[in-house]
Amino acid sequence: MDRHIAAQLATTDAVRAWDEQRAAGELTNVAYANRLLGVARDEEAGWLAIVDYRPQGDRESRMKLTYMAAYLIATRGTLNAKEMNSALEAPRDRPGGVSVS
Structure with a gap:
């Protein structure tokens, strides 16, 4: 659960920073989408670890x-x-x- 929560917090922080960079023209839409895909995969891996965990x-x-x-x-x-x-x-x-x- 800690891993999943950490991934969600990292995603939130990263997306905020990338939104600012994109708004300033420092980040292309393609690069933004690729970065979002990466953090979404990390978040999904954390969720799957919880799903797969046997109490x-x-x-x-x-x-x-x-x-x-x-x-x-x-x-x-x-x-x-x-x-x-x-x-x-x-x-x-x-x-x-x-x-x-």
């Missing part, structure tokens, strides 16, 4: 679900099938699934 117990499972829910609310996004399966996956130390207590 070690109920606490980590709740943290993962909370983070994913907050991210989806903030971005107004939805989960694809792989992400949904990951969210429903049981923690490693409990074969029966995530408890909701």
Whole structure:
């Protein structure tokens, strides 16, 4: 989660700086688009690391679900099938699934 948050913050800072450079004519649209693609890939890699992470117990499972829910609310996004399966996956130390207590 820290990696994903760091990537989002870096993206925000970079885009602000690039917007200023583009407005001043110091950055072409093509270079701007290429840079955006790079930071979007970093952000996606962080998100996929969260999706692929298998929680070690109920606490980590709740943290993962909370983070994913907050991210989806903030971005107004939805989960694809792989992400949904990951969210429903049981923690490693409990074969029966995530408890909701």
